[in-house]
Amino acid sequence: MKIDSKKIESYLTYRNLNIGGAVTHFEPFVTENSWSAQRMAEHSLTISGSKIGAIAGECRWKSPLDVYRDMCLLSTPFAGNAKTRRGQALEHEIAYEASEVLHGKLGGGMSLVHPDFPGFTWQIDETLRSATLGTVLVECKWITFPTADWGDGSVIDAGGNIQKEDSQVPKDYADQVMWQLGIANAVYKSKGVKVDKAIISAIIRNEPAPRIYVINYDEQEFERLTDIAEKFLFENVMQRIPPENSEREIQQMKEEAKTHKTIAGDYENLEGKPEESELFDAAMKYSELGAQISDLKKQQDEYKKKLIGAIGDHEGVLAYGTVIATYKCGKEKEKFNEKLFAEQNPELYRQYVEVVPGSRTFSNKI
Numbered sequence: 001m002k003i004d005s006k007k008i009e010s011y012l013t014y015r016n017l018n019i020g021g022a023v024t025h026f027e028p029f030v031t032e033n034s035w036s037a038q039r040m041a042e043h044s045l046t047i048s049g050s051k052i053g054a055i056a057g058e059c060r061w062k063s064p065l066d067v068y069r070d071m072c073l074l075s076t077p078f079a080g081n082a083k084t085r086r087g088q089a090l091e092h093e094i095a096y097e098a099s100e101v102l103h104g105k106l107g108g109g110m111s112l113v114h115p116d117f118p119g120f121t122w123q124i125d126e127t128l129r130s131a132t133l134g135t136v137l138v139e140c141k142w143i144t145f146p147t148a149d150w151g152d153g154s155v156i157d158a159g160g161n162i163q164k165e166d167s168q169v170p171k172d173y174a175d176q177v178m179w180q181l182g183i184a185n186a187v188y189k190s191k192g193v194k195v196d197k198a199i200i201s202a203i204i205r206n207e208p209a210p211r212i213y214v215i216n217y218d219e220q221e222f223e224r225l226t227d228i229a230e231k232f233l234f235e236n237v238m239q240r241i242p243p244e245n246s247e248r249e250i251q252q253m254k255e256e257a258k259t260h261k262t263i264a265g266d267y268e269n270l271e272g273k274p275e276e277s278e279l280f281d282a283a284m285k286y287s288e289l290g291a292q293i294s295d296l297k298k299q300q301d302e303y304k305k306k307l308i309g310a311i312g313d314h315e316g317v318l319a320y321g322t323v324i325a326t327y328k329c330g331k332e333k334e335k336f337n338e339k340l341f342a343e344q345n346p347e348l349y350r351q352y353v354e355v356v357p358g359s360r361t362f363s364n365k366i
Contacts, residue, residue, distance in 0.1 A: 001186070001226045003117045007234060011119050014238050015045050022073060029077045044071055046113075046121045047229045049179040053172025055232045056225060060170070064232065064243040065291065071237045074295050090203065094140035095126035097210045098201035103160030104130030106138075114183045115190075119233055120226065122180045128199070132161050137184060137198035139177050144205050153202075153211030165214040169200055175225060177215040182222030240299060242292045286364050 022041035030037050047055065051071075054062035069075040099106050107127035114120035126138035143150070151168030167174070177198045184195045200213040236243045270276040307325040311317045316326035342349040 001116060001223060003230060008117060011233070011238070018045060025073045026077060040077065044073065046119050047233055049122045049176040052179045052225055052229060053175035056175055056228050058175055059172035068236055068242050069295070072240060072295070074298055090142050091125050091140045094142060094201050094203050094210060095128070095138050097203065098138060098199065098212060099128055101156055101160065101209060101212060102128065102130050102133065104128040104133065112183055112187050114186050116186065120183060120229065122183045124180050130160060133197060135195065137177070137180055137195065139173070139180070139198060139200045141173065141200055141202040143202050146204050150202070151213065154214055156212060162214065167214055167216070169213050173200060174215060178218065178221050179225055181215070181217040182226070185217065242288070242295060244288060283364055290364070
C-alpha cells in the first residue's frame with residue numbers, strides 16, 4: 001500500500017479540522033455502555049474493518065452511501081439494538097469457546113493503526129495462541145439464523161487440530177478480517193512477525209459449540225480493499241461527494257422492484273419495453289441526486305449557523321476588509337389574515353371561495 005505524502009498531509013489536516021465538530025456531534029449520544037464522544041469521533045474519521053465491507057459494496061445491511069453519511073456526520077449514530085448488544089456482551093464467551101475447541105490461550109483484544117497511513121485502523125475482538133496455529137486474530141460473531149453464505153465450519157479433531165479449513169462466511173465479514181490481517185502485518189513487519197491467519201468464531205443459536213472459520217491472509221485482496229478505501233476517503237468523504245450505488249445495489253433494487261404487486265391505478269407499464277432499464281436508472285439517479293442535495297443543504301445550513309453566530313446582534317460580518325455575510329431584519333409589511341377573516345365572516349368568505357383543479361405532483365418511488 002502506497003499513499004503519497006501530500007495525501008497523508010491533507011488527511012491529517014482534514015482530521016484536525018473536523019475532530020472538534022465530531023466530538024460535539026457525538027456527545028448527546030454517549031451512554032453508560034457506549035464509547036466516549038472522543039472515541040466515536042476518532043472512529044468516524046477513519047476507515048476500520050467494520051466499515052470496509054460496506055464501502056466495497058459487499059455488505060447486505062449497509063451501503064457505501066450509508067458509510068459516507070456516517071463519516072460525514074449526516075446520520076444519527078447507531079445506538080445498537082438487542083441483537084448487537086447481545087453479540088458484544090458475548091464476545092469474550094465466544095472467544096473462550098474457540099480457545100477451548102482449539103486448545104489455545106486468549107491474549108486479549110487490541111486496536112492498531114496502519115503505520116503508513118493513520119486513516120486506516122482496526123480493532124480485533126481477541127487474539128489466540130495455540131501450538132498448532134501459532135498466534136491468530138479472533139473475530140467473534142453471534143448468529144441467530146445462519147444464511148446460505150455461512151459454511152458448516154472447519155473440521156477440528158479432539159486435539160484442537162484443524163483437519164479441514166472452512167472459510168465460507170459472508171463477504172463483508174471476510175473483508176473485515178482481511179483488513180485486520182493486512183494492518184496487523186503492516187504493524188508487525190518491522191519486528192519480523194507475519195500474521196498468516198485469523199479465525200471467525202461464530203456461535204450459532206441452538207448449536208453446542210462454535211463454528212470456526214479460517215481466513216488466510218491474501219496480500220492482493222488486502223491491496224484491493226485499501227485501493228477502494230483510499231478512493232472512498234479522498235474522493236468521497238473528504239470532498240463531500242456521495243458515492244453512487246454499486247452495481248450490486250442497483251441489481252438488488254431491480255430484483256426487489258420485480259416482486260412488487262401491481263397497484264390499482266392508471267400506470268404506464270414499461271415491462272419488456274426497450275426504455276424500461278433506461279427509465280428505471282433515471283429514477284434511481286433522481287433519488288441519488290435528491291440525497292446529495294439533502295446532504296449539501298445540511299452542510300450549507302451548518303455554515304449558515306456559523307456565520308450567523310459570528311454576526312450576533314450586528315448587521316453583518318467583515319473578513320479581510322470585505323463584507324462576507326449579512327443578517328438583517330426585513331421591512332414590515334401588511335398581511336391579510338385569511339383564517340381570521342373566514343372565522344369572523346364565514347358567509348362573506350364563502351362567497352369569494354372557488355374550487356380550482358389540483359395540480360399534478362411528481363413523486364419518485366425508488
